Amino acid sequence: MAEIEIRALRKAFDGAEVLKGVDxxxxxxxxxxxxxxxxxxxxxxxxxxxxxxxxxxxxxxxxGAGADGIRPxxxxxxxxxQSYALYPHLSVFDNIxxxxxxxxxxxxxxxxxxxxxxxxxxxAERVIRDDVERVAEQLEISPLLKRKPGQLxxxxxxxxAVGRAIVRQPRAFLFDEPLSNLDAKLRVHMRAEIAQLHRxxxxxxxxxxxxxxxxxxxxxxxxVMIGGELIQVGTPAAVYEDPCDIRVAEFVGxxxxxxxxxxxxxxxxxxxxxHVLHAATLAPEGECRICVRPERIELASxxxxxxxxxxxxxxxxxxxxxxxxxxxxxxxVARVNDPGQLPAIGATVGYxxxxxxxxxxxxxxxxxxxxxxxxxxxxRGMAVV
Amino acid sequence: xxxxxxxxxxxxxxxIVLLAGAGVMLTPFIWMVxxxxxxxxxxxSSDLHLIPYQFAxxxxxxxxxxxxxxxxxxxxxxxxxxxxxxxxxxxxxPAAYALAKLRFxxxxxxxxxxxxxxxxxxxxxxxxxxxxxHKLGVLDTYAALVLPFTISVFGIFLMRQFFKTVPDDLIxxxxxxxxxxFGIVWRVxxxxxxxxVTAFGIFSVVAHWNDYFWPLIVLNSExxxxxxxxxxxxxxxxxxxxxxxxxxAAMVIIAPLVIAFLFAQRRFIEGITLTGIK
Numbered sequence: 001m002a003e004i005e006i007r008a009l010r011k012a013f014d015g016a017e018v019l020k021g022v023d024x025x026x027x028x029x030x031x032x033x034x035x036x037x038x039x040x041x042x043x044x045x046x047x048x049x050x051x052x053x054x055x056x057x058x059x060x061x062x063x064g065a066g067a068d069g070i071r072p073x074x075x076x077x078x079x080x081x082q083s084y085a086l087y088p089h090l091s092v093f094d095n096i097x098x099x100x101x102x103x104x105x106x107x108x109x110x111x112x113x114x115x116x117x118x119x120x121x122x123x124a125e126r127v128i129r130d131d132v133e134r135v136a137e138q139l140e141i142s143p144l145l146k147r148k149p150g151q152l153x154x155x156x157x158x159x160x161a162v163g164r165a166i167v168r169q170p171r172a173f174l175f176d177e178p179l180s181n182l183d184a185k186l187r188v189h190m191r192a193e194i195a196q197l198h199r200x201x202x203x204x205x206x207x208x209x210x211x212x213x214x215x216x217x218x219x220x221x222x223x224v225m226i227g228g229e230l231i232q233v234g235t236p237a238a239v240y241e242d243p244c245d246i247r248v249a250e251f252v253g254x255x256x257x258x259x260x261x262x263x264x265x266x267x268x269x270x271x272x273x274x275h276v277l278h279a280a281t282l283a284p285e286g287e288c289r290i291c292v293r294p295e296r297i298e299l300a301s302x303x304x305x306x307x308x309x310x311x312x313x314x315x316x317x318x319x320x321x322x323x324x325x326x327x328x329x330x331x332x333v334a335r336v337n338d339p340g341q342l343p344a345i346g347a348t349v350g351y352x353x354x355x356x357x358x359x360x361x362x363x364x365x366x367x368x369x370x371x372x373x374x375x376x377x378x379x380r381g382m383a384v385v
Numbered sequence: 386x387x388x389x390x391x392x393x394x395x396x397x398x399x400x401i402v403l404l405a406g407a408g409v410m411l412t413p414f415i416w417m418v419x420x421x422x423x424x425x426x427x428x429x430s431s432d433l434h435l436i437p438y439q440f441a442x443x444x445x446x447x448x449x450x451x452x453x454x455x456x457x458x459x460x461x462x463x464x465x466x467x468x469x470x471x472x473x474x475x476x477x478x479p480a481a482y483a484l485a486k487l488r489f490x491x492x493x494x495x496x497x498x499x500x501x502x503x504x505x506x507x508x509x510x511x512x513x514x515x516x517x518x519h520k521l522g523v524l525d526t527y528a529a530l531v532l533p534f535t536i537s538v539f540g541i542f543l544m545r546q547f548f549k550t551v552p553d554d555l556i557x558x559x560x561x562x563x564x565x566x567f568g569i570v571w572r573v574x575x576x577x578x579x580x581x582v583t584a585f586g587i588f589s590v591v592a593h594w595n596d597y598f599w600p601l602i603v604l605n606s607e608x609x610x611x612x613x614x615x616x617x618x619x620x621x622x623x624x625x626x627x628x629x630x631x632x633x634a635a636m637v638i639i640a641p642l643v644i645a646f647l648f649a650q651r652r653f654i655e656g657i658t659l660t661g662i663k
Contacts, residue, residue: 052557073563085558089576102563164562 002063002077002171002204003028004049009058011044018044020228021058026172031198031205033215036225037251042208045225046174049206051075062171073102078165079174082181084157086149092160093132093145099168100128135167155186162197172204179214191218212252216240224248246289246361255294255320255333262290262360270360270370273327275304279355283368289361294320296357297334299343303350307332314339323349421445421632428628445633449619452630455637457608458615462638465530465611466593470586472535477585478578481544482570486556496545502538508598515602529603530611534593540585547581548574583652591642612638 004026011019018041026032034042047053049060051072060067067075078099086095101110104127109118136142139159149157158178165173175194179187195218198205209215215222216236223233226247232239243249249257262272264285270277272290299321307325319339322331334351336342343349360368386394415435420428424441427434449455483489484496514533515524523529551574559569575582597613604610616638619631 047557050557050561052560071563072557072560077561079558079561081554081558083552083554085552085554087555087559087573087576089579098559098564099562164558 004172004204004206005059005061005064006045006049007059007061009045009048009060010056011041011048011053012056018228019048019055022225022228022230024223024230024233026204026206029202029204030221031195031207031219033207033209033219033222034225035209035212035215035222035251038210040225041228042210042225043176046079046176046206046208050077050079050174073099076168076171077174078168078170078172079176080158080161080165080178082177084149084161084178084181086157086160086164088149090148091145092136092141092147092149092152092163095149095160096132096135096163096167097128099164100131103168104128131167132163135163138166139163154182155190158182158190162194166197166201170203172206173201175205175207175209177209178207179209180211187214194218213254216252222252224251226251242367243359244367246291246365246367249291249359249361253293257291257293257359258297258328258332259330260290260292260328260332262288264288264360264368270358273305277355277358279358279360279370279372281360281368281370283362287363288368289365291359291361292353292357294333295335296353297332297351298353299334299336299349299351301350303352305332305352306348306350309343309345309347309349312342312345314342321349323351417632417635420628421636423629425627425629441629442633445629446637448627448630449634449637453615453618453634455615455634458610458612459638459641461609462594462612462641464527466590468527468531469534469593470589472531473537473540473585473589474582476536477540477544478575479567479570480541481548482566482574484541484545485548486551486553487566499538499541499545503542507533511599511602518603524603525605525609527609530600530609533599537585537589540589543585544578544581547578551577580652580655583649584655587646587649590645594638594642 006022006024006026009019009022010017020041022041022045034045036042044053048055049067051067051070055068062075062077087098090098104124105115105121106118109115109121109124115121132145133142136145139162141156141159141163144152144156144160149160152160161178178194179190182190191214194205194207198218205219207215207219219236221233222236222239224231224239224247226245232244232248234242239248240252243252246259250259260272262270262277264281264283264287265271265276266285268280268282270279270281270288270290277290305325307323309321310324310331311322313320313322316339319336319342321334321336321343323334324331332351355370355372358370360370362368419435419437422440422442422445423437424439424444427437427439427441480499484492484499518524518529518532523532555573555577556569559573564572594611595613596611597617600611600614604614616631616634619628619634620626
């Protein structure tokens with residue numbers, strides 16, 4: 001159990017700045033995900049927290065105490081690696097027992113041959129055996145204890161790696177993309193298991209992933225990192241619904257949010273593709289991007305905009321229609337809840353969206369607050385000129 | 386010619402070439418075994434024959450073991466090669482770990498120097514090393530045979546290349562588990578590097594078991610002599626060289642290497658190839 005505070009953290013490798021001043025407070029017992037595209041510095045941040053990498057400046061505080069200069073093992077944090085990093089020459093039992101042996105046995109007791117003769121060793125080993133077996137039972141890997149990592153499947157290795165982390169009862173768990181090497185089905189399954197583990201242990205979890213779906217489904221809060229900066233921290237719903245930056249809006253959510261080129265008029269109304277939207281802002285006049293999530297786009301013959309269907313993705317329970325239209329670089333993606341009523345490829349369809357669905361961003365990509373002026377009557381679900 | 390016939394012909398040519406190569410390599414060994422099995426009279430007879438008329442291998446071996454204390458020399462060889470290999474591993478593994486996995490100023494320059502050292506032939510430094518050992522007063526001891534070879538640049542290079550392939554995550558996991566840097570070398574890197582250590586061990590043991598040059602210049606005492614020097618005992622300019630026992634002794638001293646190679650053949654090839662791939 002630990003609260004972890006990160007203050008003005010910077011990290012540079014050979015002059016290239018990877019972390020550009022990160023501030024983040026991770027609450028005790030929280031499940032937080034650090035999410036971002038590859039190369040955004042999220043793994044580096046995790047490694048700095050772990051103590052595997054020294055920061056260039058700034059501070060990491062664990063439970064109020066500065067962690068600088070404290071060895072990784074002394075911070076009492078456990079880490080699960082993407083490649084699992086199991087010791088290939090040790091059995092599953094010994095792999096899980098390593099952190100306990102390092103902590104509980106003296107150097108002399110650990111020594112080969114001589115160690116067996118030390119008086120306290122037998123008793124310590126018995127306690128370690130009990131602890132390892134308890135964890136193995138919890139993770140349902142008891143039958144595998146005698147095997148070597150090479151004889152295990154990916155999912156089993158994953159469990160052993162988690163077992164090695166939880167056996168030492170650390171103050172916080174650090175996960176570095178632990179599910180990336182698993183196949184899609186197993187990944188979804190392990191997602192639920194890790195979330196369940198967090199509910200069980202009630203310890204601080206810091207989870208690094210590039211997969212926004214993992215972050216959204218597992219964590220209490222997600223911290224979106226892009227280009228070495230922490231752009232937004234909040235609950236998954238808040239980050240999804242209320243992105244503060246166009247990069248966050250584009251990174252979170254699949255398929256990607258639709259972005260249209262637009263303009264803020266002098267009277268504060270938003271304009272896109274020659275249509276004036278029923279949404280207003282106090283922001284100054286100028287260029288902007290108008291974004292709408294695929295599920296907020298509605299296909300309708302009398303829609304504001306129209307285009308040609310260029311691609312269909314039918315997932316069974318839902319479908320995505322890609323509409324190519326003049327004025328947008330990428331096709332507009334719309335979600336259709338009933339795949340039975342899909343337009344044909346090449347057909348011309350009309351589409352529109354409610355003014356509440358608009359998320360507007362200025363030329364720098366920062367969010368612009370928009371409001372929908374109240375009106376007596378408007379066609380349901382349609383943006384109105 | 387049908388494709389099948391062409392393939393057969395090609396296969397035949399390939400085998401003939403390989404057999405010729407094997408013949409060139411094996412002839413000295415076969416001649417050694419043949420000579421070791423012949424009595425003195427047959428060795429000096431004018432007709433060349435491979436199979437001895439009178440089988441004298443046991444007599445020659447007996448003379449070899451009686452005339453020269455072969456057991457003693459074999460034991461010396463074992464002590465010297467084992468000590469050299471043990472110390473080489475003790476030096477090479479931490480050095481290779483630092484060069485492969487730790488970040489420090491001047492690492493690449495140091496590694497370049499290590500590679501450069503591979504180019505220096507041992508004979509070039511023989512005289513300075515000899516003088517150094519003389520000043521230390523350890524000439525004509527086991528130490529003189531072992532000390533100059535404790536730092537093997539080839540070993541450092543080989544292990545460093547292997548350690549490069551060990552994922553960083555494994556080392557970080559060990560650090561998180563509380564294993565010290567030296568602990569990582571012996572508890573994590575050494576067990577994963579067994580194939581490379583085996584390959585290096587074969588190189589090292591073969592080189593120092595067969596070394597004739599260095600023991601010849603640092604040793605005087607007969608009881609410290611290594612196997613190759615023992616064979617030289619049978620060369621005698623005044624009384625004439627006694628070839629039968631000489632060849633029998635040569636057979637005895639190469640036997641441990643041949644047997645070891647046959648046992649470790651697979652590991653050996655693994656170890657050599659692993660430095661090339663990845």
